[in-house]
Amino acid sequence: xxxxxxxxxxxxxxxxxxxxxxxxxxxxxxxxxxxxxxxxxxxxxxxxxxxxxxxxxxxxxxxxxxxxxxxxxxxxxxxxxxxxxxxxxxxxxxxxxxxxxxxxxxxxxxxxxxxxxxxxxxxxxxxxxxxxxxxxxxxxxxxxxxxxxxxxxxxxxxxxxxxxxxxxxxxxxxxxxxxxxxxxxxxxxxxxxxxxxxxxxxxxxxxxxxxxxxxxxxxxxxxxxxxxxxxxxxxxxxx
Numbered sequence: 432x433x434x435x436x437x438x439x440x441x442x443x444x445x446x447x448x449x450x451x452x453x454x455x456x457x458x459x460x461x462x463x464x465x466x467x468x469x470x471x472x473x474x475x476x477x478x479x480x481x482x483x484x485x486x487x488x489x490x491x492x493x494x495x496x497x498x499x500x501x502x503x504x505x506x507x508x509x510x511x512x513x514x515x516x517x518x519x520x521x522x523x524x525x526x527x528x529x530x531x532x533x534x535x536x537x538x539x540x541x542x543x544x545x546x547x548x549x550x551x552x553x554x555x556x557x558x559x560x561x562x563x564x565x566x567x568x569x570x571x572x573x574x575x576x577x578x579x580x581x582x583x584x585x586x587x588x589x590x591x592x593x594x595x596x597x598x599x600x601x602x603x604x605x606x607x608x609x610x611x612x613x614x615x616x617x618x619x620x621x622x623x624x625x626x627x628x629x630x631x632x633x634x635x636x637x638x639x640x641x642x643x644x645x646x647x648x649x650x651x652x653x654x655x656x657x658x659x660x661x662x663x664x665x666x667x668x669x670x
Contacts, residue, residue, distance in 0.1 A: 438594060439551075443558050445591045451475055453568045453582045454555065455596025456547040458518045458605050458621055459575035460582050461490070461565030462590070472534040472564050478589060481571040486536045487564040488520050488543045488605070492556035497544055500529040500562070506610050506631065513630050516546040516553065518605040518621025535564050541611050551596045567604065577602045609638070 442452045449471040451464045462478060464471030466489045476483055491497045494511065501523040503511075510519060525531065525542040536542045544562075547553065556563065567575035568582045568590075576582045579595045606620035608627065616624055616637045628635055 438592070439555055439558065442555055442592055442594055446471070446559065446561075446563070449474070450591045451478060453579070453586075453590050453593040454549075454552045454563070454565060455579070455594060455599060456490075456549045456552055456565070457600045458547075458603060459577055459599055459601075460568040460579065460593075460596075461552075461563075462568040462582075463490070463563040463565040465559075466490075466535055466562045466564040467530045467532060468561075469532045469534055472532040475564060475566065476534065478586065479566060479569070479571045481566065483534060484537050485571070486539065486543055487566045488545055488607075489531065489535060490545060490547050490552070490556065490563045490565050492546070492553060492559075492562075494546075496562060497546075500526055500531050501542055501544060502526060504610060506614060509630060510608065510627065511546075514622055514626075516548040518545075518548070518601055518603075520545040520605045520607040520618075520620075522607060522609040522611055522617065524611050531562075532564070543607060545605055549596055549599075551594055555594070575604060608635075 445452050446463065446465055449465055449468045451462055451471065451474045454461050454463045462475055464475045466472065475487065503523060507521055507523065520543050522541050522543050525536065525540055531542060569575050569585050576585060577599045579593050582593050601621045604618065604620045606616065606622040607618040609615045609617050614635055616635055619637065624635055624637065
């Protein structure tokens with residue numbers, strides 16, 4: 432559905448009733464639900480066939496709302512002022528009094544958060560009194576969708592509504608940066624390590640496949656095209 436007032440209001444109604452809708456972001460399309468609702472978050476995991484141990488990213492519109500759920504620091508403030516809203520996800524320590532569903536972050540003490548730049552999703556978030564848990568709108572381990580048609584192909588009528596934002600601008604997941612210990616990159620994405628290092632004036636390590644999974648993109652198998660892939664092929668085979 433196109434981005435008009437009535438469809439934004441429909442999305443708001445579904446989300447308030449703990450249903451799941453698909454939303455456009457500048458990175459990929461997301462499968463969104465009320466991040467404060469156990470019922471809504473469990474629907475996301477069920478639709479995606481995603482393991483509960485794999486945390487979700489929570490999307491915010493206002494930094495004051497994020498501060499109710501997370502503990503921020505000076506490094507966060509520097510990166511936020513430079514790259515947000517945009518394709519950068521922060522792993523922060525969750526506040527004890529946070530209302531976030533325990534399923535969002537696999538019942539851990541940390542949470543992955545970001546501020547999407549897409550105007551449609553910003554408009555929707557501005558009308559809600561809760562943030563949105565919104566992993567990519569695809570079956571777990573498969574490729575992330577960059578068009579509303581991709582979401583429709585993946586889920587059919589299992590989703591109440593798909594907000595149509597056209598093709599996403601970046602088409603690549605957000606970069607995930609862990610700020611809870613020594614700063615590190617947990618998933619490369621829409622913002623390069625070099626850009627982050629330039630802002631912070633320091634080297635940043637890339638970590639993946641951690642035993643303690645803090646964010647999406649750290650499982651051993653994900654973003655798979657589902658068909659055989661030939662690497663470094665210059666020419667197609669006859670068939």
